[in-house]
Amino acid sequence: MSESGLLERLIEALRVLPGVGHKSAQRMALHLLERQRERGRHLAAMMAEALDKIGNCQQCRNLTEHAVCSICRSAARDATSICVVESPADLSALEVATGYRGRYFVLHGRLSPMDGLGPQELGLNLLAERLAAPGLQEVIIATNPTVEGEATAHYLTQMARKHDLKVSRLAHGVPLGGELEYIDRGTLAHAFGQRVRA
Numbered sequence: 001m002s003e004s005g006l007l008e009r010l011i012e013a014l015r016v017l018p019g020v021g022h023k024s025a026q027r028m029a030l031h032l033l034e035r036q037r038e039r040g041r042h043l044a045a046m047m048a049e050a051l052d053k054i055g056n057c058q059q060c061r062n063l064t065e066h067a068v069c070s071i072c073r074s075a076a077r078d079a080t081s082i083c084v085v086e087s088p089a090d091l092s093a094l095e096v097a098t099g100y101r102g103r104y105f106v107l108h109g110r111l112s113p114m115d116g117l118g119p120q121e122l123g124l125n126l127l128a129e130r131l132a133a134p135g136l137q138e139v140i141i142a143t144n145p146t147v148e149g150e151a152t153a154h155y156l157t158q159m160a161r162k163h164d165l166k167v168s169r170l171a172h173g174v175p176l177g178g179e180l181e182y183i184d185r186g187t188l189a190h191a192f193g194q195r196v197r198a
Contacts, residue, residue, distance in 0.1 A: 007033070059130070061106040061123050063088045071104060078102040082130060083140040084156055086110055086149065090142060102140070105130060110143055110152040122152075124159070131163045138166040145172045145190075171196075 007029060014025035032040035056062070057069035064070070071077060081102030085091050091104050107122040109115075119125070131139065139160040143149035153169060160167045173191025174183060183191075 056106075056108075059126075060104050061108060061126070062091055062104060076101070079135055080137040081140065082136060082138070083142050084127070085142045086144060086152075090144075094142065100140075102138075107143075107152070110146070110148040111155060112148045119155070124155075127156075128159060131160055131165065136163075136165060138168065141167065141169045 010029045011022065011025045014020055014028050015022065017025075020028070032043075053065050054063050055065075057064045057072055058067050059072040060069060062069045062071065066073075078101050081100075082105055083091075083094065083100060083102055084105045084107065085094065086107050086109060088106055088108075091106055094100055094104075105123075105127050107124075109117045109122055111117060111119070111122065130136070139156070141153045141156050143153045143156070157167050157169075171194070173187060173194060174180065180188065
């Protein structure tokens, strides 16, 4: 395509983004170079600034520009409840879709020894401190229903029970508006086994 080694390095750099393969990265690079150079410079500056200034909240590990995020700083949030999520994207989804007004803890992953993610990498020592805090009553476990997510949920449940806290888990199963005949066997079996009283 080109003799430019720099262009190839730009394409490879863009491939770090999730879901971006060689062709997509090539299209992005060419678009920026052919039509959007100023916006590309702005994008590069914003990325550099964000990477320098955004870190993790000292209390919940959410992404923030401050030592403590706005959710943890807010006196309006319910300090008796903490919801444990796998990622900042999960936290954001819960904030938008639910009326939950408690606090959070962000794992930034799930237990996965094959990927080198153990309790230390997920910040579970910090979570243990939060679970021991006076006034906390409930832990809501909102990990994804994958094998690793379920193993993480089990581990978190054991941690919370050491402090006599109420532990709840997000419901899994039949989606709203779904039809039983189209739901996979595993999901349907789990939903049937976890049915609730009407």
